Amino acid sequence: MEITRRAPVGRPRGFDADEALEQAMLVFWERGYEGASLTDLTSAMGITRKSMYAAFGNKEELFRKALERYTQGPAAYAARALEQPSARDVATAFLAGSVRTTTRPGCPAGCLGVQGSLAAGDSGRAAQETLIAWRDDGRIRLRDRFRRAVDEGDLPEGTDPELLARYLMTVSNGIAVQAAGGATRSELQQVADAALRTWPPV
Template sequence: MKVEEASPAMGRPRTFDEEEALEKALRVFWEKGYEGASLSDLTTAMGINRPSLYAAFGNKEELFQKALARYDATYMRFVGEALAEPTARATAERFLAGCANLQTNRGDPRGCLGLNGALACGTAADPIRKVMVARRAEGLAAFRRRFARAKAEGELPADASPGDLARYVQTVSQGMAVQAASGATRADLHRVVELAMKAWPG
């Protein structure tokens, strides 16, 4: 959506594309993290001034949450596709493979926004840390429900723990994000996925 940029200068306000600006903010947060991304970094990347940022997106915290929602809707679509797979094993494998691809995608920041963005935050950014904790908990619950259904249907053995399996795939994905940010290649991470799936029950 095109919006007018607030300006103290006389004349016709300059317009900017809100979605494009949000995408640029997302990439700054993805690369530098929530606290590492200054307002100057954000406005420079977005090509707007601070009044325009506040008018269109709210404060920095609100901007981050909007960027996170965009990240989920665009870059993380494979998660819903993974949860819709016909078997629990296929769900886990597709999710982990999708993470490996996203975390090493050429042209994008390495790792994932969820970890790069706000894994460690100071007191001032505690609300963002809580948002990210809640987001990870929601993801964990979604996989736990999927694996519980698989167990009820007899796909998983009786001694399998849906909660432990959900935490397992989440932990592997988070570890891969750290590895990707440290320089691991896509091939490296896909080998990790193969090893992780060898431990899958049944």
């Protein structure tokens, strides 16, 4: 008689990986990559270091996963803005989303993607490069959307899509830094509105 061997049943993790990643994201958002110690992270996540490594990899890998969660969650306004019908609507939604996210109640002030690793030593170099690539990707997506707007006649002929994209990113990044310094949502929305007053007329 042949005996069928069953594969051992995997032991449950014993924690909510989704919630743990949410907490890690908040720690990185508040303290940056280098400022977030493993003790800070595991304490907020409610798990041991061993469990963290098993579920998420090392600190650098955890940071990448947290940034991905941030992109799909609090920073999802950027992708939604690109779907707006006009270039001006894109810019308006993009800056309004930046203001809301950087002053979000119950979350750290500022932007994880901007302040997460602006000044980094050797241990934070990979995280810094990850965030540079993240911000560049945002700029490129805006540039391509504005290029389409020029082709469609929604922006004047001769408009520089790259310059417009960099302009919006610079204003958005400045909003994040100001929010981290204590500026209110109302004050930052006024900045966004002022920036839009220079938008190219159709």
